[in-house]
Amino acid sequence: MNRKSLAAALVLIASAGSVLADDITIDNTPFxxxxxxxxxxxxxxxxxxxxxxxxxxxxxxxxxxxxxxxxAQVTAEYIQSREAVAATTGEDSGAAWLAQRAPAAPAPVLAGQPVNAQ
Known part of the structure; x- marks a missing residue:
């Protein structure tokens, strides 16, 4: 039984080595x-x-x-924004942190004609 297993293993190893061989691929596409x-x-x-x-x-x-x-300025900015980054990249994507924050002043809404109006 061991001889048959050993012989089968040698045949597999020998055949696997020949599978890896290949010719050079020549690209004839004109440049x-x-x-x-x-x-x-x-x-x-x-x-x-x-x-x-x-x-x-x-x-x-x-x-x-x-x-x-x-x-020092870069370090101070990092420390200042560290809590906000940790909160917004947390498990709830910052929903709890944003809910606790005071709302920011709304941006002004201006009425007018767009530049490329028809």
Missing amino acids: TSAKSRAEVQAELQQFRSAGVNPWAQDFNPLQSFTGSKTR
């Missing part, structure tokens, strides 16, 4: 470019002259970003 080679080269030259290459490994669009708030 049509939207730009000429000269246009692409000119675009690349513009990026190089500007010192920016969005396809480069070290491209960092936020390199020149400077924040307008201090770390």
